[in-house]
Ligand SMILES: [Zn+2]
């Protein structure tokens with residue numbers, strides 16, 4: 113009779129001033145990153161200022177969504193109860209075509225086939241109605 | 252100032268009870284280690300006028316005020332710099348600076364943690380939070396962990412330089428050999444490279460035996476001026492040089508996964524000490540993971556970048572090897588309460604004093620201690636020498 117309790121969710125982002133636009137776009141399956149109007153550099157993660165020149169003049173740009181695996185690790189231990197039913201999973205750092213590096217998961221692929229240097233593209237994982245996480249899959 | 256800081260000495264060191272200590276709080280472990288370190292020096296808590304401490308777990312807010320109150324100390328110099336496990340190595344530099352500048356006379360660095368008891372006696376998940384505020388919201392939802400972060404660095408180093416899991420295992424095996432000779436070490440059964448390779452993978456390419464222990468522990472270090480030190484219990488151990496740096500907070504922001512801030516802090520420490528790598532008799536290198544050691548040795552310049560694997564091969568860092576390292580058994584085999592830095596200092600001092608018994612490095616006069624904090628984020632390097 114009683115429904116089995118749903119597994120706990122992984123930790124989810126709580127959007128704030130710097131990041132609300134990013135998470136709102138992700139929810140719409142758009143991947144945006146910041147570019148500085150003063151020095152022209154891209155940055156990731158989103159901030160209220162440019163981490164290259166401290167300017168507050170930042171633009172959001174639609175990113176290509178193309179990236180390359182910089183490093184990865186197949187994780188067999190859940191770092192949080194919300195990952196208990198998700199192991200093994202691939203934790204990865206990817207270098208975006210625009211330059212910055214970000215943390216993500218490599219999905220839609222056998223973990224044993226992930227390689228450094230592999231070309232990947234963004235895909236969107238709707239975790240809840242409010243939160244979508246950009247993840248990456250092999251091209 | 253760097254020159255004046257060489258007129259400062261470490262005069263007392265101690266550990267608290269180590270291992271599983273469920274009946275004592277982290278505050279008590281910190282305070283008991285402090286009492287023992289002051290006893291070691293021949294000083295009293297009444298002499299302490301500088302306090303350096305941080306607690307990053309529950310109940311640790313306003314750490315230096317809280318621990319000063321707990322021990323009845325009224326410091327006129329206080330520091331709660333919180334940069335992870337390297338904090339306590341960096342405090343040696345800060346304390347030496349404060350003493351050299353006349354801002355305090357007797358500095359107490361202390362640390363206590365009940366990292367294993369807090370988890371009900373088991374390793375495993377530490378985070379229960381469901382919402383992440385701040386920049387870590389760009390990592391935690393993807394399942395980042397400490398071991399996962401270090402694994403990313405290990406994988407990249409293997410990719411760039413051909414480093415192997417066997418080479419990383421050399422470090423764990425050599426460190427265990429030192430632990431066998433330390434009655435206070437938690438893990439004292441010898442292990443082989445195969446044992447490390449056959450232990451389960453936690454986060455590829457890191458195996459269980461590439462990872463530090465989780466324990467309860469406290470430690471303390473006392474410093475004063477060299478002049479005052481010469482009238483105390485033990486032979487003074489001078490702080491010959493020091494350096495500190497940090498390059499990032501989150502692993503995704505690390506500029507180069509194969510080089511740590513020890514490239515900065517180590518260079519500063521050698522320059523300020525006027526010493527070279529050949530002068531170091533014993534090295535105490537923070538070993539949260541085997542890869543931490545390998546990257547640190549390269550970053551400190553003991554070998555060229557990419558050559559760390561070859562450097563540690565053939566049990567070079569084991570007892571009898573030509574690079575004695577982590578002589579108390581390290582975080583891999585002796586103790587690791589979440590932040591290990593203070594224990595690198597304690598062992599460095601004991602080696603230079605010549606009080607290490609069976610594990611004593613013969614005629615060790617100069618020790619290098621290097622702490623790493625966060626996720627390869629921060630480092631503190633100190634070089635210690637006999638007066
Ligand atoms: Zn800029």
Ligand SMILES: [Zn+2]
Pocket residue numbers: none
């Ligand atoms: Zn009393």
